[in-house]
Each structure stands twice: as C-alpha cells, then as structure tokens.
Amino acid sequence: MSEFVYRNGVLHAEQTPMTTIAENFGTPCYVYSRAAIEQNWRAFEEQLPAPHQACYAVKANSNLAVLQVLALMGAGFDVVSGGEIARVLQAGGDAGKIVFSGVGKSRSEIEYALDAGIAQFNVESSAELERISEIASARQLVARVSLRVNPDVDAKTHPYIATGLEANKFGIPMGEAMQTYRLAAGLPGLQVIGADCHIGSQLTEIEPFLDAMDRMLQLIDKLAAEGIQLTHLDMGGGLGVAYADEKPPAVADYIQALLGKLVDHPQLALYLEPGRAIVANAGVMLTRVEYIKESEKKDFVIVDAGMNDMLRPSLYQAFHEILNVREQSPSRSKPADIVGPVCETGDFLGHNRTITASAGDLLAVKSAGAYGFAMSSNYNTRVRPAELMVDGDQVHIIRQREQLEQLWQSEHLLP
C-alpha cells in the first residue's frame, strides 16, 4: 500500500495534503512517510529472525531521523564511511549491528570503527586486510572480518549500478578468494567470520542473487574443508523497486528463495543490506512549476528543483513518475520535458511526459526516498532542499533548507 495517494483530488502523504506541506515548508523539499519506512523494514525483519540480520544501507538515505526510525526498530546498518558510522551512532543505532563495507577504508576510518566496536568489516582486498590487522593488533583488539568476494555474475541492471562483474572495482575476484582467506586466517588481530557479496542495485529478478549465492556457498564449503569455518553469509543489498512498470520480487519471496539455499548450511546466518527497498518508495520530492515554455514539437515545464537536488534522471536516465499534486485530467496533447534551473542540458527530471501543469502548480517526483537527497549537491550555488518526515497527521522538519551563507562559510577570501 502506498502512503502517497490522492484524496479529494489532492496528493497526500499519509494524512497530510502536499499543498499544506508546500505552503508551510516551501519547495523544493523531500517528503518521507514514516509508516512506509516502517512497513518496508518490517517486511525484511519478519523474514529474517535471529541469527539472520538485515542491515539498512545507510547511503540510500542517511538523514538522522530516517536512521532513528530504523534504529528504534532494532535495525542493523551497512555503512561505507566513518561519516556514516558517526551518523548511525548519532541517531541512536547500535554499533554492535554495524557492518562496514567499501573499497577504500582509510586508516582513521578503521581506527574509528574499531574503537566504536562495530560488528564487522566487509573487506575488499588483501591490502585492506593487512591494514586492519596492523591497526587492530596495535590496539590489542580483534577485528571481525568478512571478505567481499566478487562472484562474477551479471546483475542485469544499469551498468553504473552493477557491481558483481569481474570488470568492476568491487570485491576480491572469486579466483583469488581462497588464497585471500588463507592470508586472513594467518594474520594477527583478525577473526574471519564471514563472506559477503553485493552484485548490483535495482535488481528485478531473483535469479542473479541465487546464482551468486550458489557460487558463494561453494566457496564456503571449500573453506570449511580447509578448516576455515564461516558463520555468516552477507548477500548485500540490491533488491529493486517499481519506479514504473518493473515487477521486482516481493521481499518475502526473495528472502525465502535465499534462505531455501541455506538448508544444507544450518551454521550460516544470512545477512542482507537493503537500501533502496526500504526508502525509495517511502519518499517523494515536491517541486513547484516556475514557467511553461512552449515550442512547436514539445513544451518545457521548468520547475524549481534541478539535478543538484535529484541526480538520478541525469546520471542514469532513471525514470521517476511525476504527478501533479492536484489530480489532473485529461493529459496534455504535446509531450513536455520537466526540467530544472541548472545550467546543464542534462538537467531534467523527466522527458516526454504527458502531465498537465501550469506555472505555480506543485509536482511530486515519486520514488525519491533512495539516492535522492543523499546524492544532492550545491552545484550552481543552490541550497539543498528541506527534508520532512510525515507521521500520520504530523509533519516534522528533519532537515532545514540550507541557507546561502552556509554554502560559503568554510571559504576564505585572500588577505
């Protein structure tokens, strides 16, 4: 069930009309539904009783209040930087449920993570193993490590968000996995506990996950035969959502299919790192139409949000449904591009849309809760939008719209 629906001809977020939100908080802004986030999280949690564990991928949406909602539900977290660890702790998350992924962990990030007592490092190279071993030994600590192995499967998604092919920078190639595990097992300050992989994002089929899992289980069996016993397998994130007419598998079907593969491996806990599946459809971006520019073949609907606020269409030609907040009919006869004010030809939110819109109208860009605000920037010296969390009939401001002065407060004029 979507928490964003028309009531009396006006798009609502839970019980609050979008028109009220725009009046009170201005545009552009991101609007999230707490109920939707909770519902999406519960779908994972219910399928993954302990010792299995879901770890929300913080990069998808790292607003403190979003993390807080999940922390209150007992979530684990998948992070990719020291900054994300700090955010999770700031939001009340449990360090003991943090897994630390990423190809380029710096010394200071590793030190910070060890001191914070995170659950484990998902390690991506021999060099990183050696660095973690050295730092942990010097601190007389033991770092729990899992190796991220690249299973070399085609995730059948956009090439920029496929990560499980050998051509990608991520993980340890399957062919080198055994020797890297042997290295890990012999290094001081490390406890080798698991294996992980992440083959890509926005996957709409189960098969690539199952294919990757077969390869990972074969590796785990070979390791066991050598006396390296692992206790968990982390299959990463990547479950897709419906932006348009995609039909991603239901969470329960996806997890049951993965758990089904574990019947012969009762010692293994399954970890997952969902990001998009938790937050994408729990958020929209609200923007107001500034101008309509008509031309012979197509019109331009020029709105107050641009690629700096919402990068996915420009970066991946990603499709996001765009609705007029006031339900409209019929649709326009000539297609329109919905474009922003940024000085780039690639600054668009949607191409060839049939949406009816006039100057002053409010539009909602759907499925914007994941990789929306998280990838925003200040390009063109534009302040980043406000973020709001709707909770029933309450609207909480969870991030103020930036003020211009903040944009240059760390800059200095020459003496």
Ligand SMILES: Cc1ncc(COP(=O)(O)O)c(C=O)c1O
């Ligand atoms: C290691 C890792 N885990 C989890 C995720 C979250 O992915 P998604 O948002 O597709 O679930 C990503 C990003 O793709 C990732 O790189």
Ligand SMILES: N[C@@H](CCCC[NH3+])C(=O)O
């Ligand atoms: N940022 C991408 C997903 C990449 C995930 C990174 N591991 C998107 O918007 O779809």
